[in-house]
Amino acid sequence: xxxxxxxxxxxxxxxxxxxxxxxxxxxxxxxxxxxxxxxxxxxxxxxxxxxxxxxxxxxxxxxxxxxxxxxxxxxxxxxxxxxxxxxxxxxxxxxxxxxxxxxxxxxxxxxxxxxxxxxxxxxxxxxxxxxxxxxxxxxxxxxxxxxxxxxxxxxxxxxxxxxxxxxxxxxxxxxxxxxxxxxxxxxxxxxxxxxxxxxxxxxxxxxxxxxxxxxxxxxxxxxxxxxxxxxxxxxxxxxxxxxxxxxxxxxxxxxxxxxxxxxxxxxxxxxxxx
Amino acid sequence: xxxxxxxxxxxxxxxxxxxxxxxxxxxxxxxxxxxxxxxxxxxxxxxxxxxxxxxxxxxxxxxxxxxxxxxxxxxxxxxxxxxxxxxxxxxxxxxxxxxxxxxxxxxxxxxxxxxxxxxxxxxxxxxxxxxxxxxxxxxxxxxxxxxxxxxxxxxxxxxxxxxxxxxx
Numbered sequence: 255x256x257x258x259x260x261x262x263x264x265x266x267x268x269x270x271x272x273x274x275x276x277x278x279x280x281x282x283x284x285x286x287x288x289x290x291x292x293x294x295x296x297x298x299x300x301x302x303x304x305x306x307x308x309x310x311x312x313x314x315x316x317x318x319x320x321x322x323x324x325x326x327x328x329x330x331x332x333x334x335x336x337x338x339x340x341x342x343x344x345x346x347x348x349x350x351x352x353x354x355x356x357x358x359x360x361x362x363x364x365x366x367x368x369x370x371x372x373x374x375x376x377x378x379x380x381x382x383x384x385x386x387x388x389x390x391x392x393x394x395x396x397x398x399x400x401x402x403x404x405x406x407x408x409x410x411x412x413x414x415x416x417x418x419x420x421x422x423x424x425x426x427x428x429x430x431x432x433x434x435x436x437x438x439x440x441x442x443x444x445x446x447x448x449x450x451x452x453x454x455x456x457x458x459x460x461x462x463x464x465x466x467x468x469x470x471x472x473x474x475x476x477x478x479x480x481x482x483x484x485x486x487x488x489x490x491x492x493x494x495x496x497x498x499x500x501x502x503x504x505x506x507x508x509x510x511x512x513x514x515x516x517x518x519x520x521x522x523x524x525x526x527x528x
Numbered sequence: 529x530x531x532x533x534x535x536x537x538x539x540x541x542x543x544x545x546x547x548x549x550x551x552x553x554x555x556x557x558x559x560x561x562x563x564x565x566x567x568x569x570x571x572x573x574x575x576x577x578x579x580x581x582x583x584x585x586x587x588x589x590x591x592x593x594x595x596x597x598x599x600x601x602x603x604x605x606x607x608x609x610x611x612x613x614x615x616x617x618x619x620x621x622x623x624x625x626x627x628x629x630x631x632x633x634x635x636x637x638x639x640x641x642x643x644x645x646x647x648x649x650x651x652x653x654x655x656x657x658x659x660x661x662x663x664x665x666x667x668x669x670x671x672x673x674x675x676x677x678x679x680x681x682x683x684x685x686x687x688x689x690x691x692x693x694x695x696x
Contacts, residue, residue, distance in 0.1 A: 370657050375640035378576045382538055382568060386545035389564040394550060485556045 300325065307481070313472045317480035318396045318488050326401070327494045331466040335449065338403075338498065342442060345505045349435065352512055354523035357426030360515060367421035377419045381412045388412075388499070395495035396488030402498025409499065410506035422514045434508035441501030448493040452476050531573065533580030539569030588694050595690035603649055603686070611650040611669065625671040626655065627679040631662040633688050638695040645687040652683055 304324040306315040316324035326334050368374060392405025416425045449466045456463035456476040463474040468489040470477040478489035488495075542565035550557050582588060614621055633642055643654045646666060656665040666683055673679045 371636055371659055372640045372643045372654075372657055375636045376644075379541075382542050382572050382576055383545045385568045385572065386542040386565065387549050389560075389568070390546050390549045393560045393564065485554060487556075 305486075313470060315469060316489075316491070317469050317486065318491055319486065320396055320398060320401075322399065323395050323401050323488075323491055323495070327491050328466075328468045328489075331449065331468075331494075335445070335466075338445065338501075342438075342501065342505060345438070345509060348509055348512065349431075352520070352524055354526065355512060355515060355520035356432070356523075357422070357430055357511060357515060359519045359523055360423055360426060361519070363421070363423035367423060369419050373419050377415050381415060384411050384415075385409060388503070392495050392499040393492070396491040397486060402495035403502055405495070406499040406502025407506070409503040410510070413507040413510050417510055417514050422511065422516075426511055426515075429507065429511075431508050431511050434504045434511065438501050438504040438508060441497045441499070441504065444497030445494060445501065448490050448497060451490060451493065452478060530580070533584075534573040534577040535566070535569035537580070537583035538573050538576050539565040542568040582695070591690060591693040595694060598690065599645060599687075603645075607649040607651050614669065621670075623670050624668065625674070626665055626667050627671060627674055627683075628676055629664050629666055629680045629684055630676055631657075631664055631684075631688075632680075633692045634696050638688075638691050641691045641695060642684055642687050645691070646684055 300321050303311060303314050304316050304321045305319045316328040318324040318328070388405045388408035388411075390405075391400035391408055392402055395401030395405065413425065413429075416428070452467040452474075453463045453465060455478075456474060459476065461474065461476060463476045464471060467474060467476070468478065468491065469480060478487075480487050480489040543561050546561040546565060547553055547557060550561075577583065631639055631642065633639055639657070643657060643664060646652050646664065647654050651669040653667045654664050655667050657663075658665070664684070666679070668679075668683070671679075672682055
């Protein structure tokens, strides 16, 4: 009896969920719930200013057709810098907790490593394609949806595949935690330098500029090259994306190695001396 | 040849994927594509390519094109029709089972190509590869032969014939 009641409740709940979702999607999709005009004005402003070759807009345009990247790395660049640092502080925390754990502690490897030959062979080809796709996402971050974090996260799939399919014992011979952390730091230093690069250029010419400046501003006529007919270079956005990719990809790689080292190999090193 | 010979085919694959995924071929895409694919080639060449002479062998590519056409236009269509008949038939004439077939091709890529060819045709799935004895265990929707040699002839002989010319 109770099971029949349960089935009825489940059926009614699922039906209501499906109908409710369908109503929301249909009504919303046909434009019954568009935001009011005074809110949409903000979108109009961003679409007008993110890429505008008009001379009147020279000092407000970010010169990137991808509005999200223009906002994230130019208009609110400092905000993004701190947002990025949250993730890297998390990685630093993970590394600090497990200090002393390195892949050097992996001694004897088990006789059978990784998955079957078929999986391994497919992975040998797919890693090339994943790297190419990740690089494309990162390097076109100022032109199309995507960017440094997305590209870096895509590239981070490669260490994950190599660790799971080929085994940590082989992958830790290709790249060590130390190397991964070093390359991640190169990326972070690159991000920091990119936020100062216009200021450095301005100082060399004896002028002045803002921190996190990308394109020329009203009181500071320095800026990175952003448009060489017909190529959009994106100014500092390209640098931010490239270095962010490096930092994210190798930050993840370091964590993947750290987390897949067997516990019994590193337990004593992590515990330290009493 | 040596290392550069291994890097080049990998870089070319990376470049093609880069351009196709980007969906544009402006100067910017080509320049960044060449840079990126060269780096990808350097990083992954040792994993991806073991014999640099094979990717430059024109005969292998001709066999590969021929095999692709045969596989998708003949082998796939034939087994699709077979499985569709079994599904639509009210008697559901299936005789499923797992058979053991020997693997006669040598290189890793050949074994993978044969295994994927078997799995991708409806009706047969490779469920296990025995690396020490070189056997596939294949789930077959209609087991016609259970002896190794007979099942080999029915399932993978034709695939192995072409694949060995492409990858071995």
